[in-house]
Amino acid sequence: MVFENKNSHWIDPYTHKFKESFKDINLLDKKKEYWRFASPSIWYDKFTLKKFQETRSSQSIKFDVTNYNFLRFNDGILDTETLRNFINKNKNVEICSFESIFLKKDHWSSLKFCQAQLNAEKSYERPLALFNGFNAKDGVFIKFKKGVKKDLHIIYEGNNKKNCCIRNLFDFEENSEIKVYEHFYGNSKYNVVSELFVADNSKFEHYKIINQDISETVIYHFFGNCKKNSKVKTVNFSFTDTPVRNEINLYLEGTNCDATVASMGFGKKESSICDNTVFISHQEESCKSRQIIKNALKSGAKAIFQGKIFVASKAQKTDGYQMSNGLILTDDCEFLVKPELEIYADDVVCSHGSISGTLNDDHLFYLRSRGIPLKEAQKKLIQAFFSEILDEVSDDNIVYYIQNQISEILTL
Amino acid sequence: MFEIKDLHVNISEVEKKIINGINLKINPGEVHAIMGPNGSGKSTLSYTLSGKEGYEIEKGDIELDGESILDDEPDERAAKGIFLAFQYPIEIPGVGNLSFIRTALNSQRKFNGKDELNPAEFLKILREKADYLNVDMEMLKRPLNVGFSGGEKKRNEILQMALLEPRFCILDETDSGLDVDAMKQVSKGVNSLRSEDRSFLIITHYQRLLDYIKPDFVHIMAKGKIIKTGGPELALEVEDQGYTHLLN
């Protein structure tokens, strides 16, 4: 393992701490906060077991990144050629692989590393992020300099059935505007931690697509520290038949932050779990946060949403919103929801709601009364159910891509 | 020809009998009006004709050109040319108006063995009809009926009717909630669609719509039955004296 070859590096104390904290955790504890609907062992056991799925679902059509900046991981290992290309093409960006951090005595990331994760640990224990902390083998550490505007696609693919533990760090200096798209394909297992540090007046959009052909578990932790006037949006798309857990912690530590968390999940098999566990921590005044979660479920699929808006006593004029919707297409499906508000300030507007149901009969009849056959009408309404999430996407190519993914699932 | 034969309908959910034996024969080109007090079963009849679930036909038949359509799904009935302009057109968030109408038109064309229209061909036809009916194209880019005013919703119904070119049009209280100008516009749309091979069943509560759309026959419906049939003068009589004298 990478860590063990190097003597005393600034990262070691963190690694050690992760390892020690992880040891103390009982992964089978069924009462564990935020793990009651789905046990951490789902992700831990499956991840650590050597066993892999034999059968693979259909190969997804991949998003065409030719005209974009992109980095590629092959079964969890960063393709250094894509890294070199990226470096050659992009000024005002500092980037290196996680592995190469160990070759450097000092690195800009040493001041940030783990800080967002530690903030997240304050809210509750995150065993699989701890596990990542002492098992990560690769990842990218990127600093976008002041005022940079950029799009970057990160592709995780590969068909060699590997256990991929990946650790990323994104650092955005003031006034930067960055969009990162992450695409997951193939038959490897994933445990990813991404930390982000968003400086004043920066805008960050993050899109993550767990494609249909992912045949193993994915757990993704997204830990963000957001400074004043920053704007962060993270949108998750989950189309796989496997368990996916998306843990998000956004720590709004400056005034006037604007945070959006959105997720679209389409589960179509009993083996499918789409779990969004979201924690938004309002630490300062006048921040806004929105959580919009939509899951369409059929044939025994399950979805989970645990969403919390935390408002510290200092965080007056907080505007928090949370909405989750389940579209239950067959009655053997479950959408388990745990919305929470924890508020210590008095001048606050927070609202939350959760609505689940089947397709609306009156809507179906209206469409059919115009000549649209039942299947087609159902398709239209399912697409409509997700439209609010697609409205969050600013790149039309991604919108088309997602729409096609949904249609593809609907024609299965 | 459209024919309703001794129709008896139950609303399954509440096991309540609403339609109690209706007979009606509508020839191509004819305009029939149905008037009647609230709750007499007019909307129930219109839903039954278009095949909505939950309306159980206890007895009787509905025929198009001598063939029963009772086994046809709502979309099949639509493709065969039956159109219902809803009393309360619903809002469907997330479904774009344009793509909805195009899907509807192409589904019907496919059913009838015709080529589907591509987006350009469709837009051309749509623009023409929208222009004529005074429907704002911008409005059509929005989700289906979402945020439309009452009048806009009704005009959108007529626009769909104009595009789908049905053979048998049912208008359920299309005039309700419209001011005089809006009603004139809607009537203009309907009148422009009148033709030898298209027939109409116009359900209304008020006589005033019939000033603009002249019916050939007027039927008075009460308690799920047609209790009187006449010409346009019957509508005037109702306007004058109300329904009470007819009900006794």
Ligand SMILES: Nc1ncnc2c1ncn2[C@@H]1O[C@H](COP(=O)(O)OP(=O)(O)O)[C@@H](O)[C@H]1O
């Ligand atoms: N879905 C329903 N469930 C229960 N009762 C209904 C339903 N729809 C209609 N009705 C009843 O059937 C009767 C006829 O209603 P409707 O057809 O809407 O009348 P109209 O259109 O003539 O005003 C009314 O008494 C109404 O309350």
Ligand SMILES: [Mg+2]
């Ligand atoms: Mg009615």
